[in-house]
Amino acid sequence: MSLAKKIRYGFMKDVGAPAVMGLASSRKKKRTHTPKPYMGPGLKCAGRLKEIMTRHYFLSRYAEGAKPVAWVTSGAPVELLRPFGFYTVYPENHGALCGAQKMGPEMCSIAEEHGYHQDLCSYARIDLGHFLSGKTPVGKLPKPDLLFASNNICQTVVYWYKVLADQLNIPFILFDTPYNFHELNDVDLTYMVRQLEEMVPQLERISGKSFDEKKFRTMIGVARDSSALWGEVLASMKVRPAPMSIFDAFIHLAPIVSLRGLPVTLEYYQTLLDELKERNNNKIGAVIPERKRLMWDNIAIWYKVRDFSTLFAERGMNFVTATYTNAWAETISFMDESRPFESLARTYSRVILNNNLNHRLDLMERLIKEYQVDGLVIHSARSCKPYSVGQYDIKRLLMERLNIPSVVIEADITDFRAYSEEQARTRLEAFFEALEQ
Amino acid sequence: MARKEYLLKQKQLGRRLLGVFPAQYPKEILWAMNLLPVEIWDPPLESSNANAHLQPYICSVVKQGLELILQGKADMLEGFLFPHTCDSIQNLASIINDYLKLEKPCFFFYHPKAPYHACSRDYYLDQMRLLITSLERDFGPMDPAALGQSVEQGRRLSGIIREIYDLRSKGELSASNVRFYEVIRQGEYLHPDDFIPLLEEFVQTHKGKAQKGMPVLLSGVLPNPPEILEILDWIGARVVNDDFLSCSRRLLVPSSPEREPLEALADSYFAMPPCTTKNTPLKERVDYLLEMAKTSGAKGVIFTMVKFCEPELFDVPRVVKALKAAGIATLVIDVELNQGVSGQMATRVEAFLEMIS
Numbered sequence: 001m002s003l004a005k006k007i008r009y010g011f012m013k014d015v016g017a018p019a020v021m022g023l024a025s026s027r028k029k030k031r032t033h034t035p036k037p038y039m040g041p042g043l044k045c046a047g048r049l050k051e052i053m054t055r056h057y058f059l060s061r062y063a064e065g066a067k068p069v070a071w072v073t074s075g076a077p078v079e080l081l082r083p084f085g086f087y088t089v090y091p092e093n094h095g096a097l098c099g100a101q102k103m104g105p106e107m108c109s110i111a112e113e114h115g116y117h118q119d120l121c122s123y124a125r126i127d128l129g130h131f132l133s134g135k136t137p138v139g140k141l142p143k144p145d146l147l148f149a150s151n152n153i154c155q156t157v158v159y160w161y162k163v164l165a166d167q168l169n170i171p172f173i174l175f176d177t178p179y180n181f182h183e184l185n186d187v188d189l190t191y192m193v194r195q196l197e198e199m200v201p202q203l204e205r206i207s208g209k210s211f212d213e214k215k216f217r218t219m220i221g222v223a224r225d226s227s228a229l230w231g232e233v234l235a236s237m238k239v240r241p242a243p244m245s246i247f248d249a250f251i252h253l254a255p256i257v258s259l260r261g262l263p264v265t266l267e268y269y270q271t272l273l274d275e276l277k278e279r280n281n282n283k284i285g286a287v288i289p290e291r292k293r294l295m296w297d298n299i300a301i302w303y304k305v306r307d308f309s310t311l312f313a314e315r316g317m318n319f320v321t322a323t324y325t326n327a328w329a330e331t332i333s334f335m336d337e338s339r340p341f342e343s344l345a346r347t348y349s350r351v352i353l354n355n356n357l358n359h360r361l362d363l364m365e366r367l368i369k370e371y372q373v374d375g376l377v378i379h380s381a382r383s384c385k386p387y388s389v390g391q392y393d394i395k396r397l398l399m400e401r402l403n404i405p406s407v408v409i410e411a412d413i414t415d416f417r418a419y420s421e422e423q424a425r426t427r428l429e430a431f432f433e434a435l436e437q
Numbered sequence: 438m439a440r441k442e443y444l445l446k447q448k449q450l451g452r453r454l455l456g457v458f459p460a461q462y463p464k465e466i467l468w469a470m471n472l473l474p475v476e477i478w479d480p481p482l483e484s485s486n487a488n489a490h491l492q493p494y495i496c497s498v499v500k501q502g503l504e505l506i507l508q509g510k511a512d513m514l515e516g517f518l519f520p521h522t523c524d525s526i527q528n529l530a531s532i533i534n535d536y537l538k539l540e541k542p543c544f545f546f547y548h549p550k551a552p553y554h555a556c557s558r559d560y561y562l563d564q565m566r567l568l569i570t571s572l573e574r575d576f577g578p579m580d581p582a583a584l585g586q587s588v589e590q591g592r593r594l595s596g597i598i599r600e601i602y603d604l605r606s607k608g609e610l611s612a613s614n615v616r617f618y619e620v621i622r623q624g625e626y627l628h629p630d631d632f633i634p635l636l637e638e639f640v641q642t643h644k645g646k647a648q649k650g651m652p653v654l655l656s657g658v659l660p661n662p663p664e665i666l667e668i669l670d671w672i673g674a675r676v677v678n679d680d681f682l683s684c685s686r687r688l689l690v691p692s693s694p695e696r697e698p699l700e701a702l703a704d705s706y707f708a709m710p711p712c713t714t715k716n717t718p719l720k721e722r723v724d725y726l727l728e729m730a731k732t733s734g735a736k737g738v739i740f741t742m743v744k745f746c747e748p749e750l751f752d753v754p755r756v757v758k759a760l761k762a763a764g765i766a767t768l769v770i771d772v773e774l775n776q777g778v779s780g781q782m783a784t785r786v787e788a789f790l791e792m793i794s
Contacts, residue, residue, distance in 0.1 A: 115754030115769075119494065119745050151550060155524050158550060158716050159751035166719035166755055174552055174716070179527050181519075181534065181545040187563040191549070194556035357531040382494045385747070389499075389528035392490050393536045410492070 001208070002065045009059070009066035016062075017055045038314045040241075040279075040286045043248060045272045052264060053254050057138040063087035064142035068207040071144040071164070075153040075351055076175055077344045079223050079261045080199060081146075083215040084207035089141055090258045094130070095123035099302030099414025101137050108415050110135070121383040122415040124160040131164065144168065146206050150175040152354040154386045171206055173199055177349040181356055184349055192345035217337040220344070223261040224335035229269035230256045231329030236276040237320040238371055241285025242293070243276045246319035247309040248286065250300045256328045291316030292435055293372055297323050297364070297394070298379035298387045301411045301419065315432060321371040323364060327352050330363075357390045361397055368402060375435045376406035382418045407431035440626055444513060447473050447628065453576060455544075456514040458502055458530070459658075460522045460682050460714055462546050463565055463702050467518075468587040468629065470572055470579045475514060476625035478683055479661045479774040480505040490532060496745040497774040498658065499525045506533065516542040516575065522714045523748050542575045544568065548706070551716040561703050581698075588698040590629045595689040595705075597636045598624070602685060604644060606678050606733040608652075612643040614666040614676045621684055622660070650675035651794050652734050654726070657741035657772075658749060659683035664778040665741060665786065674790050677733035680726060682749075686712045713748035722752060723759040730765050736793040737766035739786070744771050766793045 035041075063069050070086040072078055078088055098107050099122075108122050110129035118125075130136050147161045147170060158174060165172035175195060178188045200211050233252070236243055244252075252272060255265040279285075294312065296319050301308070312319065334346035352360060367373070378395055380388050395406050407427050412418035438446070444454055455467060457474045467474045479501055486507035487500045505511050519530035534543040546568055549557040569579055598621070604610040605617065612620070620639050624632050650673040659681055660666060669676060679685050690708035692701040711717035711725045726738065738760055742749055757767045768789040770782055778786075 115757060117742075117750045117753075120747060120750055124751075155527075155550075156747055156751075159713070159748055162716060162719060163751055163755060172552060172718075174550060176550045176554075176557075178547040179521055179545075181530065181547075185567075187560070187567060188547075191556055191560040191563070194559075195554045198554045198556065356535055357528065358535040361535075380492055382492075385495070385524040386528055388492060389495060389525055390490075390532050390536070392492070393532055397536065 001067065005062070005065035006067075009062045012062045013059055017058055020058050021051045021055055036310070036313070038288055038316065040243075040284050040288055043244060043252075043272070043275060045252070045268075045275050048268065048271060049252055049254065052259070052268060056259060057141075060087060060089055060138075060142050061140045068145045069142045070146040070148045071161075073149040073153065073157045073161070074257050075348060075353075076148050076150040077196070077348050078148075079216065079219045079340075079344060080196060081148060081203065082219040082261045083212045084203050084209045086146070086207065087142065088258070089144070091127040091130075092123050093254060093258045094136065094138065094141065095126040095414055096300070096302050098126050098130075098137060100305060102303045102416070103135075103137060104303060104412075104414030105417050107133075107135060118415075118417075119382075121154075121156045121160065122412055122418075123383060124156060126414060127160065128163065131167065145170060146203075147172040148175075149173075150177055150348060152177040152348050152351050154353065154384065156385070171202070173202060175199075175348065177345075177354050179354055179356075180349065180359070184346070188349065189342070189345055192349060193341045196341045196344060213340075217340055219261040220335055220340050221337045222263060222266055224332055224337075226256060226260060226265045226269055227329055227332040227335070229266065229273055231332060233269055233273050233276060234321070234325060234329055236273065236280060239280045240293075240372070241283065241287065241290035242318055242320040243279035243284060243286060245286040245309060245313070246296050246322045246325060247300075247305050249322065249325040250305060253325055253328065260328075285318070287313045287316060287318035289316055290318050292374045293318060293320045295319065295321050295323075295364070295368060295371065295373045295376045296379065297376065297391065298381050299324050299384055299413045301379055301381075301409070302414050303416045304411070304419070311428070317375075317432075317435070319377070321367045321373065323352060323360070323367070326363075326367065353386045357394070360390070361394055364394065364398060365401060368398070368404060373404070375431065376404055377431070378406055378408045380408050380410045382410070382412040383415070384413065405431060405434040443631075444473075444475060444626065448513065452628065453515045454513055456506075456511050456517045458517065458519050458522070458526055459498060460520060461548055461687060461706075461709075461712075462518060462520045463568070463706070465587040465591045465698070465702060466565060466569055466572070466579070466584065468590065469584040470569075470576055471583075472572070472576060473626070473628055474518070476683075477502045477505060477511070478625060478659050480510070481775045482508060482510070491529075494745055495525055496743050497776075498743060498746070499529050501774060503529060503533070506537070506539070514541070516544065518544045518546060521545065521547040523746075525745075544571055548715065552718065553707075558703055558707065561706060562699055565699050565702060584698045587629075588701050589694065590633070591689060591702075591705075592691045592694070594624075594629050594633055594636075595691055597633060597640070598688055599691075601636060601640060602678065602688070604640070605647070605676075608647040608675075608677070608734075609645065610643050611645045611647055612639070613670045614674075615663065615670055616643075617676070618660045618663070618666060618684075625683070647675055648673070651790050652677040652736060653790070653793075654678050654680065654730060654733065654735045654738040655741065656680035656726070656738055657682070658743045658746055659774075660741075661743075661774045662772060662777055665739075665772070668778060668783050668786055669790075672787060672790055677735050678729050680710075680729065680738075682712065682714065686710050713752050719752060719755050719759075723756055726756065726760060727763055727765070730760075730763075735765070737768065737789065739789070740767065740769040741772045742769060744773055 107129035336343035692704035
């Protein structure tokens with residue numbers, strides 16, 4: 001690490017970032033929003049969220065050379081990196097950002113020109129497109145010193161990070177979480193705990209810092225409490241009318257994905273939760289009137305979040321729960337500062353995509369009941385096979401068990417070349433009709 | 438003897454048939470329990486029923502495997518084993534086990550993924566023990582002595598396959614490309630008692646100077662569609678080695694006979710060739726392919742990519758770049774299993790071979 005870069009980073013953190021945040025918020029004030037009669041008032045917290053995420057990406061430009069930088073997958077146990085002072089960047093979050101800004105095809109095409117097939121995950125193609133061209137809507141991403149992944153969300157991230165490791169010639173650490181075909185067993189647990197323990201000396205070498213176990217335990221506690229708050233944020237949507245929409249949650253999920261284990265995340269979700277409680281007390285809903293309550297399955301269709309938000313809201317339909325947003329709240333109870341390695345293994349190996357499909361079906365059935373869901377929208381995401389393979393059966397089984405109408409939208413998370421507006425609209429119209437019967 | 442006829446005969450002999458999805462698993466354990474692994478890679482079926490369960494963007498290995506079950510063509514099998522190969526096979530396993538309710542036992546085998554940790558080997562050993570325990574619940578106890586014998590049989594089998602591959606690489610095997618894979622692929626369902634003699638006979642009848650032809654390597658999941666091999670024979674190209682997941686990537690490195698059987702299997706597993714499904718680092722894979730090209734004199738590599746196969750497709754651009762930099766020509770073609778070879782694809786293969794000749 002260079003001293004000059006450390007000083008520059010410190011300056012930007014203390015002086016540059018607040019100045020940029022001030023500028024961003026003054027710009028925000030100039031914007032005017034036309035209120036929509038079928039939507040409740042926007043969340044006041046949105047401005048604070050924007051500040052946090054802008055600051056995160058702004059500072060990341062100066063992290064290179066000042067702090068060890070890690071590129072991390074969304075399901076990796078980042079708490080282990082925190083005590084070593086890693087600046088963490090989440091390519092999946094960056095991919096979602098590019099998708100929301102409708103840059104998916106442009107970024108993917110760059111990777112495709114270098115031989116990466118259009119059939120591959122579009123988060124990966126966006127990231128490789130960024131890597132090969134430097135293009136990004138966030139200014140600049142720092143080059144990593146470490147690639148840190150877990151295959152608890154998919155094997156794809158491993159293939160993708162393997163390519164990056166080869167290209168950059170940097171270390172790649174994988175937290176290998178055996179898929180739970182049945183319940184988690186002791187053999188798998190021991191394997192995962194040993195892996196985490198074996199990572200410590202590797203991380204010490206890469207970061208040049210000794211492991212501070214006390215700090216690690218604190219981070220575990222902060223991450224658990226943040227996830228618990230995120231769980232409460234989501235649970236606030238059990239109330240009728242729900243105070244926010246799952247489309248809001250897709251956006252407000254950014255800190256729990258990208259800044260997990262940091263105090264700012266804890267602080268942010270407390271603020272958001274307070275606002276949602278206040279809305280519940282005052283019966284302020286996200287959709288006016290809330291006639292139907294829906295559930296979303298799979299990652300968002302990032303380029304359609306705004307359109308879908310309007311499309312459903314104008315029909316009095318609100319998404320009140322999603323398997324996707326729930327993933328960062330689902331396994332929190334396993335986090336335990338007194339058994340940090342074991343609790344990390346338990347937490348991260350039991351996430352939705354690392355569990356068998358029976359588990360997913362039971363979870364969805366529970367969410368449908370708890371959130372009083374009237375219908376289900378299933379995003380069949382071309383990019384995400386572990387999330388999508390099995391959805392046709394889930395649709396059928398939920399209909400058999402709960403007689404709940406549902407629709408499958410064939411699309412992609414960011415690459416809208418794989419999305420047909422006409423086909424989606426036709427299917428949705430049929431779904432809307434079924435919901436009204 | 439046709440595959441189905443053979444399998445029926447095996448049942449009559451008292452062997453239990455276990456359907457096994459791709460790719461890596463310790464088959465010696467199955468042999469020791471009098472179970473015959475019947476691998477399901479590319480049944481030649483029209484996918485119709487599977488489309489009700491799987492999206493259009495799922496690979497044909499997974500689709501056709503499910504189709505086999507849904508059409509009732511796997512009824513003679515007494516259960517299924519799913520190695521953890523990729524996301525799609527993982528979820529297919531869960532669909533079959535959790536949703537289809539087949540009344541046949543399903544077994545799972547998770548092999549540790551690279552980059553390996555110090556604990557990976559212990560985990561692999563534990564996984565084999567768990568597999569034995571779970572199989573014993575349905576098929577009765579395994580005789581430890583039988584495992585020792587099947588590990589020894591596995592050693593002999595991999596030894597003879599290795600000899601055949603070496604002969605081919607040195608141009609001392611006269612079999613056509615089509616014939617070579619017809620024989621090698623019988624290992625997907627033959628018991629070693631039958632497969633070893635078949636291979637020995639194959640060596641005896643085909644040991645000899647190979648026909649002249651442009652030496653090439655093949656890479657991918659499996660040699661399908663078979664018409665590609667026919668084209669190569671027709672043009673006069675000689676496949677001198679392969680990097681197929683279903684073939685050479687599963688070729689065990691024989692371990693020491695003194696080793697305890699499970700330790701020997703672990704030795705062999707961790708010494709296996711680089712493979713996308715084990716997340717081998719790219720550099721290792723490139724070095725391996727370069728060495729393979731060097732020893733066999735191959736002038737080019739043809740990558741036959743099964744559509745939507747992520748583990749393979751992610752590796753291709755870097756591997757191709759490195760091979761080209763080393764002067765090895767490459768051709769990448771998309772294939773769908775059992776869909777034949779289009780005129781355009783055949784032309785591309787021909788043009789590629791002309792280019793390197």
